């Protein structure tokens with residue numbers, strides 16, 4: 001059975017995509033069979049890992065959500081040997097299309113159940129919204145990790161996401177666990193950032209992983225079609241992501 005980890009925050013630009021790609025690659029480097037699913041209509045993860053957007057008619061996550069394709073047929077393999085279900089250009093339309101589908105919240109969960117034996121870890125890169133795609137991801141997930149840009153004080157968005165997690169737990173997925181908050185882009189030299197990070201655990205009563213330091217090397221990775229681990233494996237950010245991945249793998 002695979003463990004499904006959603007990387008979610010309703011705020012944009014908090015490093016969800018960077019985190020999803022880095023953790024998936026770190027899991028793979030530990031010998032695990034890993035599937036990444038791009039659920040963001042902006043398709044940043046798909047572009048960042050160098051995959052085509054189904055231009056040649058290949059199925060994408062849009063087809064999976066519409067029931068036109070199984071996950072296996074939509075998978076492309078990244079340069080770092082992670083399996084990826086790419087986003088499609090019409091993913092924004094999927095949200096509206098799903099609204100009319102019975103059991104719409106469980107479409108993704110059912111699609112992933114078909115490949116549960118193929119993967120040890122499934123990582124879901126969510127869109128910066130609390131719409132059906134994110135609710136579907138939280139319904140399919142065993143665990144949710146919440147990245148937040150510490151210096152941006154994304155507290156309101158975190159509260160909203162935690163409310164949505166509580167709703168999903170109450171109605172759709174009782175065993176969903178918030179595995180932790182992950183401060184990203186932290187300037188470890190700054191006392192303010194350090195104070196914000198230290199305040200997170202007590203404020204939310206949740207584990208705090210990382211933090212992931214701000215590193216100029218992160219921005220270079222997508223242009224090379226690699227995660228930050230592949231593009232700058234010795235950078236401080238890559239090292240932090242490896243530690244977070246190992247912590248998430250404890251006991252598995």
Ligand SMILES: Nc1ncnc2c1ncn2[C@@H]1O[C@H](COP(=O)(O)OP(=O)(O)OP(=O)(O)O)[C@@H](O)[C@H]1O
Pocket residue numbers: 011012013014015016017018019040042044127128184185186212213214215216218219220237
């Ligand atoms: N540790 C880091 N150091 C420096 N820059 C970073 C770091 N992590 C992410 N970034 C940069 O921050 C920007 C946003 O990151 P990313 O695309 O991963 O966020 P996101 O939450 O997925 O955004 P969106 O919700 O808009 O898809 C990117 O330009 C990325 O290169």
